[in-house]
Amino acid sequence: MELRHVEYFLAAVDHDGLGSAAAALGVSKPSLSSGLRSLEKDLGADLFHRVGRGMVLSAAGKAFVGPARQIVRDTVAAESAYVAPDGLPRGRLDICASAYVAEGPVAGVIGRFRKRYPSVSVRLAGVRPADPVGALIRDGHCEIVFSHLPVAAPGLTVRSVGQHExxxxxxxxxxxxxxxxxxxxxxxxxxxxxxxxxxxxxxxxxxxxxxxxxxxxxxxxxxxxxxxxxxxxxxxxxxxxxxxxxxxxxxxxxxxxxxxxxxTLGYGVVYDPRRLSPAAAAFLDML
Known part of the structure; x- marks a missing residue:
């Protein structure tokens, strides 16, 4: 399994299609499609249902999203330990946040973080009310979850950040x-x-x-x-x-x-302190 094929898969998921994913990666659409086919062959499962000219994640594809994000994070961690030549964290930080929480202060923190750590790209994914917060972290979908409190997340750290009015x-x-x-x-x-x-x-x-x-x-x-x-x-x-x-x-x-x-309703962050990348640790320090 090649890392670039895993990155192709995540690009197709994040950009909701091959055309925009290929443009974001700077590769041709046929190359992207071929890479996804190779990844499916390596995994022994179809990650997408091909519907006409569109693609929809299969059950296997949905199950692979979290592990794929973890693979990319772990690979960057092995390369220069997530640190750029200037000593600052680099790579990618995956954050999940409910739409009810992402407004206002959270957006401001992400903005300040990107200015201080320009070598880190931030992906902010949505969280539905029914999504189990702990599973999002344990399954590798993200390193940090913003959620209203209280939240059930056994074995994880929950920190209060503020209140919504x-x-x-x-x-x-x-x-x-x-x-x-x-x-x-x-x-x-x-x-x-x-x-x-x-x-x-x-x-x-x-x-x-x-x-x-x-x-x-x-x-x-x-x-x-x-x-x-x-x-x-x-x-x-x-x-x-x-x-x-x-x-x-x-x-x-x-x-x-x-x-x-x-x-008022309090909100905070949930994370696993044992699995934080340098970028995630730096982000939490800013809070």
Whole structure:
């Protein structure tokens, strides 16, 4: 099994197709396709289902993603121990983060990290509410996971990083008192635009509403939590969204208030201290 073929496989996965993967790697599409066929022959399994001109990961392909990322990380670790001639870490850092956590502070930390360690490329993959955090690390999908807390990750280190604050956003023109913070007990009878019930942010909001004696009815459930603010601005309903997203909705015309009492949810990082690359250790030091 050749390392470049493993890299071809990951490029096809990350770029969702052969054309964009070949362009990213600087190789021809036929060469990339041939390399993937060779990798499948070496592994004795089809990694992709060929559907027309498209490709979809097979069960074997999905199972190989984590080990493939680990292979690439381990190879770079063996070459100069992840350190460039200037003494700084190099290579690639794989991070997984829920869309509900990646906003704001996490993006800022990654930005500062890339400026300080330009020889390290960062890949940020999504995490669904149902994904087992521990398995993402143990199976090699990433070295660091950002997740809302608490999180079940036996045998791994969990560090608190900060808190997300949730504000309430009303459709433009909603007649609500100017109180800021806004008492949750005074919420108007407006249906709610929300996220799936599996999301920890929805659970903490519902507990806060119950404690305040407020009763709301869901209007729309969105998997793409980044779109919630747009739905509020379009008048679909009110919503409780992370502060930075609420400010964006306010700039677009939504009526935004801080709730009273405050609604917050802690988030942090999960990792295995025994398997950290120098790049991952440097990233955690920045936190």
């Amino acid at each position: 949730y504000w309430v956003a009303f459709p433009p023109g909603t007649d609500v008192p100017d109180d800021d913070p806004f008492p949750l007990g005074l919420l108007p009878d407006i249906r709610v635009v929300g996220v799936p019930k599996e999301a920890s942010s929805r659970s903490v909001v519902e507990r806060a509403l119950q404690a305040a004696g407020s009763h709301t009815v869901m209007s729309t459930v969105l998997e793409q939590r980044e779109a919630v603010g747009s739905f509020v601005v379009e008048g679909v309903g009110m919503s409780f969204i992370e502060r930075s997203l609420a400010r964006r909705a306010g700039a677009a015309g939504a009526v935004v208030r801080r709730p009273d009492p405050p609604i």
